[in-house]
Amino acid sequence: MKTVAVIVFPGSNCDEDALSALAGLGFSPKRVWHDDKKLSGIDAVILPGGFSYGDYLRCGAIARLSPIMDAVEEFARSGGKVLGICNGFQILAERGLLPGALLRNRDLHFICKTVGVRVENTRTPFTSQCKKGQILHLPIAHMEGNYTLDLERLEELEAKQQVIFRYTSDKGQMSEDANPNGSLHHIAGVSNETHNVVGLMPHPERVIDKLLGGEDGKWIFDSLKAA
Amino acid sequence: MIKKAKITVLLKEQILDPQGKAVLKGLQSLGFGEVTDVRQGKVFYLHLESPKSRSELEEELRKMTHKLLANPIMENFKIEFLE
Numbered sequence A: 001m002k003t004v005a006v007i008v009f010p011g012s013n014c015d016e017d018a019l020s021a022l023a024g025l026g027f028s029p030k031r032v033w034h035d036d037k038k039l040s041g042i043d044a045v046i047l048p049g050g051f052s053y054g055d056y057l058r059c060g061a062i063a064r065l066s067p068i069m070d071a072v073e074e075f076a077r078s079g080g081k082v083l084g085i086c087n088g089f090q091i092l093a094e095r096g097l098l099p100g101a102l103l104r105n106r107d108l109h110f111i112c113k114t115v116g117v118r119v120e121n122t123r124t125p126f127t128s129q130c131k132k133g134q135i136l137h138l139p140i141a142h143m144e145g146n147y148t149l150d151l152e153r154l155e156e157l158e159a160k161q162q163v164i165f166r167y168t169s170d171k172g173q174m175s176e177d178a179n180p181n182g183s184l185h186h187i188a189g190v191s192n193e194t195h196n197v198v199g200l201m202p203h204p205e206r207v208i209d210k211l212l213g214g215e216d217g218k219w220i221f222d223s224l225k226a227a
Numbered sequence B: 001m002i003k004k005a006k007i008t009v010l011l012k013e014q015i016l017d018p019q020g021k022a023v024l025k026g027l028q029s030l031g032f033g034e035v036t037d038v039r040q041g042k043v044f045y046l047h048l049e050s051p052k053s054r055s056e057l058e059e060e061l062r063k064m065t066h067k068l069l070a071n072p073i074m075e076n077f078k079i080e081f082l083e
Helices: A015-024 A068-077 A087-095 A151-159 A218-226 B018-029 B054-069
Strands: A003-008 A028-033 A044-047 A081-085 A101-103 A111-119 A135-142 A146-148 A163-168 A187-191 A197-200 B004-011 B042-047 B075-082
Touching: A003 A015, A015 A028, A044 A068, A044 A087, A068 A081, A068 A087, A081 A087, A081 A218, A087 A101, A087 A197, A111 A187, A146 A187, A163 A197, B004 B054, B042 B054, B054 B075
Parallel strands: A003 A028, A003 A044, A044 A081, A081 A197
Antiparallel strands: A101 A146, A111 A135, A111 A163, A163 A187, A187 A197, B004 B042, B004 B075
């Protein structure tokens, strides 16, 4: 059974969802407090959603300096599997473990709804069970999800297949309307160059049970199980 | 001895500033038609106690800004010494 650490920062609030999703899907979840200095016996790390440090300064800007992040970085740089969800994605971007930054949503609204998300790359530990082009319906809940990167590096990102997820309409079409927050190239999630670190703004851990409105999040956890 | 530094952080010119745009709309709806654009940023005042020279301090402040106060992917900054 794979052991997955869920890092809890002051202000994280999606850690319980992540822990219970993991427990329900056949993983051994481990709650890790941000002040801890070590990670051991871990097969993967999840940085959950929430409002770490109240989003003070910039989302994730202070959480990336937490003591546990040195261990997370070492784990990531040695090939360990790391998934950043929403605020977790913001923290990984601020830490430089993922390229780019997440700006305030184009329309200045906190957006809370289910969106279409297309899987662009299935060669990551979190998308291996998906088909390229598969559309997942995942909820988003954020104010700062507007992905940005300078155009030169953005071209590089595309060329190196580091775009993992893109926003689409319900039916799987990309358009300005279907892009909830203004992200460049409709990017909903990216990976690092070696594809072991993935960040996404949508919340897969919230849709792992029909009773909760959907099961599309399972694709991501099933991929991790098979990794 | 330098006691206070002011660091201004603004989004880079090419980055869309939705907050600035919202403030612009607000000003225009109040009748201030002279305003054609608004960019909103942050100002940090740092109180300092250090024997370091001005250029050494400026270097330290630059590091502080790069490491925490600004995200160089999306923001530019300006350092000024007060007092």
